[in-house]
Amino acid sequence: MDIPWIAITGVRTIEDIYIIDRAIKNTNTNIPTICNFCGSYKRLKDFSIEGEHSCSIHQLVDIGSHMPKSFKGKIGLHFSPNVNGCFCDDCVEYVNLMQKYFEIVQLTIVSLWPDLKELALLKSKLKIDLIVQIPLYKIKHIDSAEIRQRILSYVDIATAFIFDTSGGNGIEHDVEKTLEIILPFIKVFSDKTCIAGGLNKNNVFSVTQKVLKKGILCAVDAQSSFLQKGIIHYENVAGFLVQYNKSLQEINGR
Secondary structure, three states: OOOOOEEEEOOOOHHHHHHHHHHHHHHOOOOOEEEEEEEEHHHHHOOOOOEOOEOOHHHHHHHHHOOOOOOOOEEEEEEEOOOOOOOHHHHHHHHHHHOOOOOEEEEEEOOOOOOHHHHHHHHHHOOOEEEEEEEHHHOOOOOHHHHHHHHHOOOOOOOEEEEEOOOOOOOOOOHHHHHHHHHHHHHHHOOOEEEEOOOOOOOHHHHHHHHHOOOOOOEEEEOHHHEEOOEEOHHHHHHHHHHHHHHHHHHHOO
């Protein structure tokens, strides 16, 4: 799926789905909006295990059984693989299981520098977009040029890269760090960039403007900013959709 898109990561309940669906319909922004369910190696082996920002596979199956037929969003998956580096078979198993209940459009691998051979094998087995998360908050000590070279090794496999500068701590996205990495190869990253970390309805316009004005058509991914007391809040989602759409329109001169 082509950028731009909005990813709402950590969807946990059917109520979340209905709230997001209402926000999409009421704002009428027409930006592809992806609801991301988070999975992992551990939860794949025990369907009852829940994560801090994710529901169990048992709960996902229940959500899938009650999905509204008129749902305007799309479904994506995050997967945290086993630390031993071999993740292709687990990812295929997870996606195949979820595709019984949802139409999956993308899979994000949540792992620092996932094995290239495993990722290439995974791409050959799945007919959905593969996204690679780049947790910049974990590699602050590494030079931007070195990070860039590592990322470039994935370009032929990954549909897009999520540049996450905060890791869920709420600190606003470090635009300068992201641009420092991608600008020297702007032609490569101009349609493969998704930014994450500390984005909310109050700053998504200003943050994305800094990226869009460099000629990079960026997608956005957010999680905690949509929540109030652990539950996705309508006003947070609707406000985010409106402000991101405003940012895109500003660049397009509308």
